[in-house]
Amino acid sequence: MPTNRQIHLDNRPEGEASLSNFKLVTVETPALQDNQVLVRHHYMSLDPYMRGRMNDSKSYTANQPTGAVFQGGTVGEVVESKHPKFQAGDKVVGFGGWQEYSVVDAAVPGSLKKVDTTHVPLSHYLGAVGMPGVTAWYGLVKIIAPKAGETVVVTAASGAVGSAFGALAKARGCRVVGIAGGPDKCRYVTEELGFDACIDYRQHPDVKSMSAALKEACPQGIDGYFENVGGYIFDAVLLRCNAFARIALCGMIAGYDGAPLPLANPALFLINRIKLEGFIVSEHMEVWPEALAELGALVASGKLKPRESVAQGIEAAPEAFLGLLKGKNFGKQLVKLI
Amino acid sequence: MPTNRQIHLDNRPEGEASLSNFKLVTVETPALQDNQVLVRHHYMSLDPYMRGRMNDSKSYTANQPTGAVFQGGTVGEVVESKHPKFQAGDKVVGFGGWQEYSVVDAAVPGSLKKVDTTHVPLSHYLGAVGMPGVTAWYGLVKIIAPKAGETVVVTAASGAVGSAFGALAKARGCRVVGIAGGPDKCRYVTEELGFDACIDYRQHPDVKSMSAALKEACPQGIDGYFENVGGYIFDAVLLRCNAFARIALCGMIAGYDGAPLPLANPALFLINRIKLEGFIVSEHMEVWPEALAELGALVASGKLKPRESVAQGIEAAPEAFLGLLKGKNFGKQLVKLI
Structure with a gap:
């Protein structure tokens, strides 16, 4: 199995978030069990809501645990699958976190979704069509x-x-x-x-x-x-x-x-x-199909031209995230991993 | 026609409202024209929203003009009527302002409404059932x-x-x-x-x-x-x-x-x-009938026992109003005029 580099939340910020809150960790990806899928991440999503989750105080989402992979949306490609609905080569969107690979239990509803990249580039599933x-x-x-x-x-x-x-x-x-x-x-x-x-x-x-x-x-x-x-x-x-x-x-x-x-x-x-x-x-998953259909059509027809800021490599994620919080990005902030 | 004492807004407050913003004025009530009704006020309503109307700045209601009768809700009895729907002795609720009598054009929809005082005391039409x-x-x-x-x-x-x-x-x-x-x-x-x-x-x-x-x-x-x-x-x-x-x-x-x-x-x-x-x-007049029906039933059945703070006489209105703004009232603040 491949080596997997991850960014963990190492400790919580006092006031402004900083690079020292994060830590790069290298692990081996485990062997797959039944229903599990190994996904190689092509892009990771950086989003402002993540800052709230770094605090210990009550926020609008659960806190991000320390000493664990920083959570977030990802798009990528299936490398290996023990779930009947997924095959190597499938393009997928999920919540794999800040790491190069994720092992996903695809039996959990909503954990992984196949996407069509014919008219919409894969990365846009983390932005305009996500x-x-x-x-x-x-x-x-x-x-x-x-x-x-x-x-x-x-x-x-x-x-x-x-x-x-x-x-x-x-x-x-x-x-x-x-x-x-x-x-x-x-x-x-x-x-x-x-x-x-x-x-x-x-x-x-x-x-x-x-x-x-x-x-x-x-x-x-x-x-x-x-x-x-x-x-x-x-x-x-x-x-x-x-x-x-x-x-x-x-x-x-x-x-x-x-x-x-x-x-x-x-x-x-x-x-x-x-x-x-x-x-x-x-909390409003019932609107996603209708919303994504309209958004996908706007992108495919060129009426919505989303712009992206792309940082390169897993190790660039923390700095790109801090920049996002200061408005240094221009368009959707992503990290490209391959 | 009877003499009518009124409270005018004489000038606008700078910061806190005070007695000097108000002025007592005595006038004669004019002779009635067609469709007009002369109402003798029994109670005047004092309400917190009136404070906002004293300012010159944008508020959620129109400003109260200076040099004119201070506007507000009233209940009373018809003394004389030139409108076919109203007769002397009718108990009515209206928006007569801070004065002892008002001359109302009863042809204007909503300007004057007859009320039933069999189970609900007249004053409650300015409070719980108003x-x-x-x-x-x-x-x-x-x-x-x-x-x-x-x-x-x-x-x-x-x-x-x-x-x-x-x-x-x-x-x-x-x-x-x-x-x-x-x-x-x-x-x-x-x-x-x-x-x-x-x-x-x-x-x-x-x-x-x-x-x-x-x-x-x-x-x-x-x-x-x-x-x-x-x-x-x-x-x-x-x-x-x-x-x-x-x-x-x-x-x-x-x-x-x-x-x-x-x-x-x-x-x-x-x-x-x-x-x-x-x-x-x-701005939601469509709900009034349903709301008043429920409120009237709660009062008539004793499930809602509204309390009133009653000031006596037109000249007591400004001080009672300033007290209301400081929470000195206990229950609905009224001024009783007869």
Whole structure:
């Protein structure tokens, strides 16, 4: 059996996460038992939610154990199978974690899924046609539920969730406004992704300035907001929300390190009769087939052109992950293993 | 025609509201025109939402104009009518404002409604069987939508909204926990209103202490919260919310004077996948008949025993109102005019 390199969570961060929280470990892959499948990972997914799982405190997912493989989504190819439904050469998506190989009990429902790479590149099953895409779909379709002509706003617009959100909202006739960091990302958001406008938060580093930029980009106000970030951007968006605005809350990356970020004026929820809902897409598996079908069609038709940031090799994962938390990635952050 | 004493909003508060914002004015009631009805007010309603309307800034209702009668709900008796549907002696509920008499154009839909005082005292149409009661009903039934056995929490539990909320939630098999100020109110909430527990916020003046009290009163966590107050109590409740808790937001009285009160940790909405919705009951007139029928039955059967704080005479209204904002009332705050 092949040698397998893994990244473990070695210890939990105090405040900001750092490279010293992780450890590279080399093990042998075990011999397969009945129903098990050996998968060689081609790409690993790096996602902001992972930062929350590094803490010991209550989070919206279970904690990541220390001294164990760092958990996360993976795509790859079956190398060997003792399960009748899988064969060597099958392309699969799973939750194999930060390692080069995983041994999966394929009898567990949802543990491994074959995917078709004819029209959709394998890596996109970790992004636009995977968990981030479905996250955008759920927030837009099930919580914001926009009417054509309404204005919707998304933070981290050039990322995996934001780019999918934009394509899905444009398909529903919305005015779509993104928020992203830096002129390159903003240009990509409007020119490649087809957003109507994109605000560079680095040019608008406080509530007043961001609120003014939103006013200009959203002349009819904001009807729907997909919240990924938290902090002063959330405060500024609340100031521009129309009556009966809907807010889908799926991340608050700005508050993952250290102290919680407050919300300046929650009375605005009342003043504008806003509905806010926090969600985790893994709790809504019933929508995945419908969402993935729409997302796959958008990618196959070229209406959604997801961008990827690819780090090379298992040992590059921790640094790439820390960069993601600081917005250094441009598009979906992946680690390529072969 | 009779002389009519009125309270006007003379000028807007800077920070805390004070007696000097109001002015007593005496006028003559004009002769009636076609479709008009002259109503002598028996009771005026004082409600927390009125504080928001005193400001010039954007609020969740239109601003109260200065130099004009302070607006608000009233019950009374028809003195004279030029509208075919109303006769002298009819008991009516309306929005006559802070004055002894009002002249109402009864042709305007919803401007004046006859009420039956056989089983429900006239004053209760400003409280349990009026706007505050329907507010509790909407938040509980349409937003929190509790299952039997769930735990729900309401602030200002001894007030008009809170007491109705408790009776409605008990009727649905919930564990109901109130928050109120002082031992007398807490005793009334458990002994007279039938709540399962009541927390005295004066004994728990910070997040940590309130959170501990909530843990004890809500051993199964909090599934639904009716938010009237804002501030540290909201923060503490969020710490005790179960996954998929629902929050109905209908007032943030603690922030009405002066600077907005922040929310310490909005990431908890995500961590616990909470749904929050702000609402104003006057925008949901379609639920009023169903809600008033249930509330009227609860009062008539003695299952809801609303308590009233009654100030005497038009000139007492401003001071009673300022007391209401500080929680000095005990039950629904009214002004009795005859």
